[in-house]
Amino acid sequence: MKIEPTKIQLIHNPTAGAEEHEAEHLLEMLKAVGYRCNYSSSKKKILKKVATDVRYIAVAGGDGTVRKAILAMLDKKLRYKRPVAILPLGTANNIASSLKIEENLRLNAEAWKKERFQKLDIGVAKTRKEEEHFIESFGFGLFPALIKWMDEQPRTPSEDPDDEVKQAHHALLHLTKHYEPIKASLLYDGKEVNDDFLMIELLNISRLGPKLQLAKADPGDGMLELIVIKAKQRPILIKYLEEIVAGKKPVFPIKSIQVNHIKIAAETKDIHVDDELKETSQHTWLINLLPNMVDVLLTS
Known part of the structure; x- marks a missing residue:
């Protein structure tokens, strides 16, 4: 029986991080780890639509992008609410660092499968x-x-x-x-x-x-x-x-x-x-x- 890859919504800040953090490279990495991605740029209207089979909302960017994504999600109807996964690409990455989130993006994404959650006020x-x-x-x-x-x-x-x-x-x-x-x-x-x-x-x-x-x-x-x-x-x-x-x-x-x-x-x-x-x-x-x-x- 074929196991279907987990589907995620990726919100990406295209101006954050180095060349290896460009959309194409991130999508390739996430596919290799076992995810299917719906992609959206944080520079455009994010979370315009979230498919019903999306399991996580992954945010690739700095603290400002994480904040923008979370507040946009909370501003939508309940069907948009999903666990948030952070791929830290910013200068300070204070949110990710405070939560001890892995900086290595591949190890980070692989760890999502363990589904350990932190509540966020x-x-x-x-x-x-x-x-x-x-x-x-x-x-x-x-x-x-x-x-x-x-x-x-x-x-x-x-x-x-x-x-x-x-x-x-x-x-x-x-x-x-x-x-x-x-x-x-x-x-x-x-x-x-x-x-x-x-x-x-x-x-x-x-x-x-x-x-x-x-x-x-x-x-x-x-x-x-x-x-x-x-x-x-x-x-x-x-x-x-x-x-x-x-x-x-x-x-x-x-x-x-x-x-x-x-x-x-x-x-x-x-x-x-x-x-x-x-x-x-x-x-x-x-x-x-x-x-x-x-x-x-x-x-x-």
Whole structure:
């Protein structure tokens, strides 16, 4: 009796990764491992249709492509919902790294057959007028400033991803030394904190920005990891980043706080939603989670 290959929907960012990550090579690799693929480019309308016999939605790209695919899937009717498999091709790959997903694409795809799943929560940040969904993180302060700085830098297609990460580390160290703190009020677990902050972050995964592991986060536990760095803690953050820039691997020195609901009022127009910089006229945000929205295939 002939065993039919498992059918998957492949969403691919054609601008991510090296030559061997082009669509033709990926499709050949997946066929060799035992999959039939329906292909769609992330640069076009993704998930326009998902066949009923598709078992997984495989996403080949960086964190932005993974986020785009998952949010598009959740925006569709229930028949589009499938487990998500990640083939990490981006610069940081924070989602894949936080889940310890295999970087070798062939070994990664072979591991899908074991069907080990991780539940993934989706973060929700709301104001009276706005609503944002996030998979990685949502925050104020230094990281929106870093994204803005990186967006203003000239990019070349041949730029080494590791060089880009190192450049971001240097930029973050510089910003940390000179960033003007923001005033904010945080209300969670019956506590209210009012202070001047360099950074306020809510993490659903362990890593943030240029491959910085800031917490031990379980993205399916119904909790967010709150990281707050007050202005008076600037020297601690500078020392940590100086060690990063020097090529060391220090442990992040500020302990995270687990929350599942928080109200933040911050005097800033800049926020970030995952790796996207956004401007807002709203200052008060309510942040919580939609639990266990997606199954992600693990590889180890």
